[in-house]
Amino acid sequence: MDLRKELAEDVDGKTLNYCFSCGMCTGGCPSAMMTESEYNPRRILHRAVIEGKLEDDIWLCTNCYLCQERCPTKTKVADLISLMRRVYVKHKSIPDFIKPLVVNLGACGFTQHIGELENKRRKRMNLPEIKHTSEIRKILKKTGGLYE
Ligand code: SF4
Ligand code: SF4
Numbered sequence: 001m002d003l004r005k006e007l008a009e010d011v012d013g014k015t016l017n018y019c020f021s022c023g024m025c026t027g028g029c030p031s032a033m034m035t036e037s038e039y040n041p042r043r044i045l046h047r048a049v050i051e052g053k054l055e056d057d058i059w060l061c062t063n064c065y066l067c068q069e070r071c072p073t074k075t076k077v078a079d080l081i082s083l084m085r086r087v088y089v090k091h092k093s094i095p096d097f098i099k100p101l102v103v104n105l106g107a108c109g110f111t112q113h114i115g116e117l118e119n120k121r122r123k124r125m126n127l128p129e130i131k132h133t134s135e136i137r138k139i140l141k142k143t144g145g146l147y148e
Contacts, residue, residue: 002052003053003054003084004049006083006087007080007083007084007087012083013076013080015074016045016048016075016080017049018071018074018075019042019045019049019073022042024067024071024072025045025067026043027070028070029041029067030064031061038060039060040057041067041081044058054087054092056095058084058085058088059085059095061081063082102140106136106137106140108133109135109136
């Protein structure tokens with residue numbers, strides 16, 4: 001696997017070369033705060049450039065895009081991490097700790113289980129009922145991402 005080459009095939013992936021390791025992205029990253037710096041987007045990008053390596057920590061990103069907003073060089077940090085996940089799945093498959101989320105997605109259309117109990121709570125808070133959707137299940141079936 002040539003990570004840099006695979007990332008460079010995407011227009012956002014090319015922005016990996018813009019990064020000069022200033023760390024602004026990591027300074028505002030909620031995942032970095034919650035994991036006491038175990039997760040570090042600056043380090044992930046640096047590792048991709050220098051070593052061309054993918055580690056499991058890329059799955060700790062919440063896709064909030066704060067890093068991308070803060071980056072002074074307009075490096076597409078969050079998009080790059082999403083692209084890295086795509087490359088990861090292509091070469092290594094979905095990690096075990098992600099599979100339950102994909103099962104939920106196939107079952108109800110959400111990564112978290114939404115059932116009677118959750119809807120009762122929502123009703124108490126005057127929130128509308130969430131209905132299951134089968135559309136995502138169809139996509140997962142077609143793309144081979146459905147886990148039973
Ligand atoms: S991605 Fe942007 S904010 Fe993060 S280290 Fe690189 S240049 Fe700095
Ligand atoms: S998108 Fe990911 S890497 Fe960027 S700030 Fe949010 S959690 Fe951190």
